[in-house]
Amino acid sequence: MRRVSEHLSEILSRLTPLPPVRLPLLEAAGTVLAEPVTAPVDLPPFDNSAMDGYAVRAADLEALPAVLPVTGDVPAGDLGRAVIPPGRAARIMTGAPLPPGADTVIPVEWTDGGAEVVRITRGAPEGNYIRRAGEDVRAGAVVLPAGTRLGAAQLGMAAAVGRPDLLVRPRPRVAVLSTGDELRDPGDPLEHGQIWDSNSFMLATAVREAGGEPLRQSFLGDNPKKVREALQAELARADAIITTGGVSMGVYDVVKAAFSGGGEVDFHKVAMRPGKPQGFGLLDGRCPIFTLPGNPVSAYVSFQVFVLPALQYLQGLEPTGLPRVKARSASTLSSPSGLQHYLRADLTFADDAYTVRPASAQGSHQMAALAEANGLITLPPDVTEVPEGAFVEVLKLQS
Numbered sequence: 260m261r262r263v264s265e266h267l268s269e270i271l272s273r274l275t276p277l278p279p280v281r282l283p284l285l286e287a288a289g290t291v292l293a294e295p296v297t298a299p300v301d302l303p304p305f306d307n308s309a310m311d312g313y314a315v316r317a318a319d320l321e322a323l324p325a326v327l328p329v330t331g332d333v334p335a336g337d338l339g340r341a342v343i344p345p346g347r348a349a350r351i352m353t354g355a356p357l358p359p360g361a362d363t364v365i366p367v368e369w370t371d372g373g374a375e376v377v378r379i380t381r382g383a384p385e386g387n388y389i390r391r392a393g394e395d396v397r398a399g400a401v402v403l404p405a406g407t408r409l410g411a412a413q414l415g416m417a418a419a420v421g422r423p424d425l426l427v428r429p430r431p432r433v434a435v436l437s438t439g440d441e442l443r444d445p446g447d448p449l450e451h452g453q454i455w456d457s458n459s460f461m462l463a464t465a466v467r468e469a470g471g472e473p474l475r476q477s478f479l480g481d482n483p484k485k486v487r488e489a490l491q492a493e494l495a496r497a498d499a500i501i502t503t504g505g506v507s508m509g510v511y512d513v514v515k516a517a518f519s520g521g522g523e524v525d526f527h528k529v530a531m532r533p534g535k536p537q538g539f540g541l542l543d544g545r546c547p548i549f550t551l552p553g554n555p556v557s558a559y560v561s562f563q564v565f566v567l568p569a570l571q572y573l574q575g576l577e578p579t580g581l582p583r584v585k586a587r588s589a590s591t592l593s594s595p596s597g598l599q600h601y602l603r604a605d606l607t608f609a610d611d612a613y614t615v616r617p618a619s620a621q622g623s624h625q626m627a628a629l630a631e632a633n634g635l636i637t638l639p640p641d642v643t644e645v646p647e648g649a650f651v652e653v654l655k656l657q658s
């Protein structure tokens with residue numbers, strides 16, 4: 260059997276990050292930047308007021324209270340060109356350009372709020388409540404490096420430097436296809452021996468959580484020819500394909516049968532539990548296909564361990580997979596020798612430390628324990644016993 264790390268590095272070695280595309284700002288939300296974004300101008304572009312109040316000369320406030328005629332208003336958006344002569348004040352609003360002649364802003368709370376003549380009772384040093392041009396970002400500075408995942412604040416930054424669009428790695432379009440004659444769509448009535456297809460919904464959501472776009476989720480029967488045809492059809496628009504089921508030892512294991520002729524997909528037993536039966540290949544020499552095991556928890560763990568890093572890599576990110584933490588185990592753990600064991604668990608954080616408790620049910624078909632879990636304890640192949648209180652590595656699941 261091959262180790263988890265070997266299977267993952269073989270997958271990554273055969274992938275190429277998706278070619279960048281230029282997307283309008285809002286469509287770029289959630290994608291990964293493929294170019295650095297620099298500021299074409301200073302931010303703010305001009306000295307402006309940080310408060311609603313009066314633009315004055317600090318020198319005119321030496322004797323308090325100061326009573327100054329008001330020459331006019333400078334609202335935000337105003338050109339702010341009117342010069343403030345000595346001994347005068349102008350009403351100014353937050354964000355408005357500081358008019359020439361003024362060197363200080365007095366908040367309206369420090370005055371009687373006069374519109375013609377203002378009585379200022381509290382002075383301030385020169386430069387008070389002024390946002391200087393360039394104090395946020397200097398022209399030419401890189402505000403977003405390539406590889407940044409574009410969340411709200413990052414899109415805001417791109418808009419703040421005037422970008423209408425961005426060069427980004429596109430969301431990988433991933434076709435998710437379950438296989439199995441026993442499957443029915445949720446909502447359909449079940450005959451004896453049938454089950455509702457959960458894998459394709461679970462993995463389509465996992466694709467979205469990974470920044471990808473699930474092309475469709477559906478299930479295929481156990482007919483190898485039909486499976487081949489369906490996969491061929493997905494090739495036209497998929498950047499990657501995920502199938503579940505039909506890769507173990509069964510006589511009807513359709514995915515294995517579908518590729519028994521062409522060597523495009525290599526099937527392996529990987530030294531892990533759950534998720535031992537795996538397959539990977541490039542269809543048409545370019546489209547990665549991940550043939551994951553049918554057991555739902557096996558499919559889920561296989562996604563997190565192999566597909567997530569691959570989707571990160573396609574998006575130009577470091578293929579680091581799920582975030583991991585060190586946690587004290589709240590109970591003794593045992594693990595089969597020679598297998599990397601992933602245990603569904605409950606991870607808690609208290610008193611500045613993580614504690615983790617394995618779920619009581621660890622069957623690779625038991626969705627309830629997976630649905631409750633927020634962590635996967637990862638025990639390496641050479642660990643068979645973990646004493647209570649020992650540190651273990653835990654993958655943090657999206658929840």
Ligand SMILES: Nc1nc2c(c(=O)[nH]1)N[C@H]1C(S)=C(S)[C@@H](COP(=O)(O)OP(=O)(O)OC[C@H]3O[C@@H](n4cnc5c(N)ncnc54)[C@H](O)[C@@H]3O)O[C@H]1N2
Pocket residue numbers: 437438439441442454455456457458459478503504505506507508509512533534535536551552553554555557623624
């Ligand atoms: N003799 C052996 N039998 C099995 C072995 C083995 O080594 N020797 N491996 C076991 C392991 S480990 C796993 S994992 C499963 C994987 O089997 P397949 O990948 O062939 O999956 P299927 O046989 O198609 O289905 C397995 C199981 O999962 C259920 N399933 C399938 N698709 C879905 C879906 N979309 N939603 C919900 N549940 C699904 C299916 O009904 C089966 O119960 O093989 C073991 N057997």
Ligand code: MOO
Pocket residue numbers: 531532533534535536552554556557623
């Ligand atoms: O891969 Mo299986 O998931 O060990 O049950």
Ligand SMILES: [Mg+2]
Pocket residue numbers: 504505506507508509512553
């Ligand atoms: Mg099978």
